[in-house]
Amino acid sequence: IFNMLYNPWSAIIQLIGSLTILVLVDWRLMVGGLLLLPAVWVTHRTWIRRVRPLYKDIRSRRQQIDASTTETFGGIRIVRTFARDKSETGRFTRNTHLLARQQLMVWWSTRIIEVIWDVLIPLASTGLLLYGGWQILQGDLTLGDLMMFLVYLTMLLAPIATIAASAMSFQNNLAGLDRVLDLLEEAKETSIEPATHRFNKQKTRGAVTFDNVSFCYPGTEREVLHDVSFSAPAGQTIALVGRSGAGKTTLCNLVARFYSPTGGKITVDGVDISETDLAAYRRLLGIVEQDVFLFDGTVRENISYGRRDASEQECIDAAVAAAAHEFISELPSGYDTLIGERGVKLSGGQRQRLAIARAILADPKLLILDEATSNLDSESERLIQNSMTQLLAGRTAFVIAHRLSTIMHADLILVLEDGRIIESGTHDELVAQEGVYQRMVLLQTEGYTDNMVDRVS
Known part of the structure; x- marks a missing residue:
C-alpha cells in the first residue's frame, strides 16, 4: 500500500x-x-x-x-x-x-x-x-x-x-x-438514532406486549402479520401453533429484533424495544431453533458461547439439565472434544441438546424455542422434560411446536392463521371451543391412535 x-x-x-x-x-x-x-x-x-x-x-x-x-x-x-x-x-x-x-x-x-x-x-x-x-x-x-x-x-x-x-x-x-x-450502502440492522433506553438484565422482568403489530418482509408488500395484539406477563410461556407459513417464526423474529415491525409496536416491561440499545436487549435473549447451529470448536466452547466467563462446573450443570452430560462424557475428550463445523460429528438429537444446554447456561429473560425438541427421540425428550420445565421457570418463553403434546401446559396458546391470531387461551379452553386448535388435537390424536393400531396388527 x-x-x-x-x-x-x-x-x-x-x-x-x-x-x-x-x-x-x-x-x-x-x-x-x-x-x-x-x-x-x-x-x-x-x-x-x-x-x-x-x-x-x-x-x-x-x-x-x-x-x-x-x-x-x-x-x-x-x-x-x-x-x-x-x-x-x-x-x-x-x-x-x-x-x-x-x-x-x-x-x-x-x-x-x-x-x-x-x-x-x-x-x-x-x-x-x-x-x-x-x-x-x-x-x-x-x-x-x-x-x-x-x-x-x-x-x-x-x-x-x-x-x-x-x-x-x-x-x-x-x-x-x-x-x-x-x-x-446496505441497510443497517437498526436505525442510527441513539437508543433512549438500555435494559439491565438483573432488573428486567420480561413482560412482552404486542400492540397491533403488522409486518411485511423488505422488498414485498404482502403482510405476514396483521394487527397482532396480545400480552405475555413476565415468566409465562406462550405457545404458538398453526400451519406452516402462518407467521409463527416471523413473530419470534420480531421478538428477537431480527426485524422491526412495519406497524404497531412491541414493548418489554412497557418500553418500546425499537427505542432500546440492541446489544443490551439481545443479552436478554436465548434461542433454540429447529435448525441448530453449532460452531467448529469444543463442546465446552459451544455450551458457554453465551457466557464466556462460565466455569467448568456451570457448563456441566447446564449439560446435565439438558440431558447432554451422559453422551458428552462418552466422547473421546469429553467436554474438550472437537465437534466439527456445524457440529457435524454429532447426531441431530445431540446437537439439539447442546443448543438447549447453551440456552440454559445463558440464563435469558426471554426465551424462544422454535421446535426445540423436534430432533429428539422419545427417550431423550422424556429425559429433558423436567429440564425444560426448569429452563422455562421464571422466564417469558415463546414456544413454537407442531407436536401439541409439548405445549399442553403453556400459560397461553395462540393459534395463528394467515398472520392473524384466530384463537387464544389455555389448552383446556381451546379444546372446549371446538375450533381450529381442537381439530389439530384430534388429528394428531387420531394419527397416533391409527399408528398404534397398525403396529398391533
Whole structure:
C-alpha cells in the first residue's frame, strides 16, 4: 500500500521538477517532451474504462465460486445421495475456466498499455535526440546542454511511465473499493438514532406486549402479520401453533429484533424495544431453533458461547439439565472434544441438546424455542422434560411446536392463521371451543391412535 501511494506522488514531483529545468534549457525541447502527455491521456482514458469493469467482474466471479464451493461441501451428503458429483465438479470447472479467461483478458489489457509505452518512450527519446543534434549543428544548442537535456528527459519519462503503471494498479484497487462501498450502502440492522433506553438484565422482568403489530418482509408488500395484539406477563410461556407459513417464526423474529415491525409496536416491561440499545436487549435473549447451529470448536466452547466467563462446573450443570452430560462424557475428550463445523460429528438429537444446554447456561429473560425438541427421540425428550420445565421457570418463553403434546401446559396458546391470531387461551379452553386448535388435537390424536393400531396388527 505504501508503494502504491508513494510512487505516483514522487513521480508527480519529479515530473514537475524535470519540466521546470527543461524550460530553462530549451522550451522547444520541453514542448516536444510534453507531446507524450496527450498520449498518456488517450491510452489511459481508453483502457481504464475497459479494465476497471473487468476487475469488478473478476472479484464477483471469485466470490461466486467460493460461495458455490462452500455450499457444495456443506451439502455433500445430498450431492452424493443424488449422484451429482460430476455435475458439481463440472460447474466448478466451468466457473474457474471463465475466471481464468477473465484474468487473462485483464492481463492482456494491461500488457498492451505497457507495450505502447515501451514503444513510445524510445521513439520520443530518438526524436528529441535528432532534434537536439540538429540544434547543435545550427549552433543554437551546445553539446553540454543537449546532454543535460537528455538526462532530465529521462527523469521526465520515468515518472510518466510510473504514473502509467500505477494507474492500472489503482483500477484494481478501485474495483475492490466499489464492492466495499456497495456493502456500506446496505441497510443497517437498526436505525442510527441513539437508543433512549438500555435494559439491565438483573432488573428486567420480561413482560412482552404486542400492540397491533403488522409486518411485511423488505422488498414485498404482502403482510405476514396483521394487527397482532396480545400480552405475555413476565415468566409465562406462550405457545404458538398453526400451519406452516402462518407467521409463527416471523413473530419470534420480531421478538428477537431480527426485524422491526412495519406497524404497531412491541414493548418489554412497557418500553418500546425499537427505542432500546440492541446489544443490551439481545443479552436478554436465548434461542433454540429447529435448525441448530453449532460452531467448529469444543463442546465446552459451544455450551458457554453465551457466557464466556462460565466455569467448568456451570457448563456441566447446564449439560446435565439438558440431558447432554451422559453422551458428552462418552466422547473421546469429553467436554474438550472437537465437534466439527456445524457440529457435524454429532447426531441431530445431540446437537439439539447442546443448543438447549447453551440456552440454559445463558440464563435469558426471554426465551424462544422454535421446535426445540423436534430432533429428539422419545427417550431423550422424556429425559429433558423436567429440564425444560426448569429452563422455562421464571422466564417469558415463546414456544413454537407442531407436536401439541409439548405445549399442553403453556400459560397461553395462540393459534395463528394467515398472520392473524384466530384463537387464544389455555389448552383446556381451546379444546372446549371446538375450533381450529381442537381439530389439530384430534388429528394428531387420531394419527397416533391409527399408528398404534397398525403396529398391533
